[in-house]
Amino acid sequence: MFATEAIPSASRSWSSQARQLVDDHLGKLLGHAPPSPVLEAMRYSVLAPGKRIRPLLALAVAEFLDGPRQSALQVGCAIEMIHCASLILDDLPCMDDDRERRSRLCTHLQYGESLAILAAVSLLTQSQCIVASHDALPEGRRLALIQLLCETVGPHGLSLGQYIDLHAGGALASLEAITDMHHLKTGVLFLAAARAGCVVAGATPEQENKVLRFTRHIGLAFQLRDDIRDMDRDGVNMAARIGAAEARRKLRDYLDGALAAIDGERNAAVLQGFVRDFF
Numbered sequence: 337m338f339a340t341e342a343i344p345s346a347s348r349s350w351s352s353q354a355r356q357l358v359d360d361h362l363g364k365l366l367g368h369a370p371p372s373p374v375l376e377a378m379r380y381s382v383l384a385p386g387k388r389i390r391p392l393l394a395l396a397v398a399e400f401l402d403g404p405r406q407s408a409l410q411v412g413c414a415i416e417m418i419h420c421a422s423l424i425l426d427d428l429p430c431m432d433d434d435r436e437r438r439s440r441l442c443t444h445l446q447y448g449e450s451l452a453i454l455a456a457v458s459l460l461t462q463s464q465c466i467v468a469s470h471d472a473l474p475e476g477r478r479l480a481l482i483q484l485l486c487e488t489v490g491p492h493g494l495s496l497g498q499y500i501d502l503h504a505g506g507a508l509a510s511l512e513a514i515t516d517m518h519h520l521k522t523g524v525l526f527l528a529a530a531r532a533g534c535v536v537a538g539a540t541p542e543q544e545n546k547v548l549r550f551t552r553h554i555g556l557a558f559q560l561r562d563d564i565r566d567m568d569r570d571g572v573n574m575a576a577r578i579g580a581a582e583a584r585r586k587l588r589d590y591l592d593g594a595l596a597a598i599d600g601e602r603n604a605a606v607l608q609g610f611v612r613d614f615f
């Protein structure tokens with residue numbers, strides 16, 4: 337177990353210990369053998385230093401619900417692979433046309449566009465494979481997880497969010513429309529991570545409602561915090577629209593809302609620690 341109280345050294349937070357677990361597990365899941373240029377590009381993208389907030393959320397939720405850590409780790413890593421696939425695609429010239437990601441050259445600049453696209457596609461399929469083959473979970477739960485992950489990426493999830501951002505982002509007039517777009521681009525993957533923790537742990541509907549209320553607030557807070565940091569950058573920015581002071585007030589409200597959703601629960605400390613470590 338790595339419940340907060342079980343962490344051996346006071347200088348290592350729950351998150352830094354869990355992040356190490358995730359990094360190690362991703363390295364194993366994307367092992368070198370047999371060698372392949374596509375695998376090399378996948379490793380380049382996934383093993384670059386990321387915050388790992390989505391797998392950590394899956395782990396924290398499973399721990400909140402006394403669920404099995406190893407299964408949460410496996411599914412959390414599948415979600416990190418989907419996240420990395422979305423980053424590779426987002427950085428392409430036909431999308432956001434970025435140069436740097438996680439302090440490194442973007443995958444398409446390091447390996448070329450065709451290999452970057454193949455790595456993204458392979459990360460998506462690999463994410464399904466590692467859930468399907470995780471026989472510590474009953475088949476019904478594995479199927480539920482695969483369905484969840486497919487729906488999260490598909491035409492009403494991440495892909496739609498990206499389409500709206502690329503084709504209508506600058507013209508979005510209302511704050512609601514911007515929030516909806518951010519929800520699709522960012523929030524749905526956070527919700528998938530939290531739902532995955534619930535599926536792994538066999539949560540009751542009541543438990544799942546609490547976790548999802550917590551996560552909706554966290555997703556909104558994450559995006560707004562990014563917008564506050566990036567107020568000068570081009571693109572749709574909620575903080576630039578409403579002003580820094582109002583954005584900071586909203587951010588506090590979101591975090592209060594997240595903590596209120598789990599207030600009084602037996603294992604609330606792990607999700608409280610998650611909020612403390614990330615925000």
Ligand code: GRG
Nearest residue numbers: 386387388421422423425426494495498521522
């Ligand atoms: C087929 C998977 C797939 C996606 C197609 C390209 C696309 C649609 C969606 C891209 C969505 C996107 C890039 C949203 C931004 C999400 C976001 C907040 C990224 C930054 O996340 P962090 O801060 O980054 O967690 P690290 O590097 O720490 O993981």
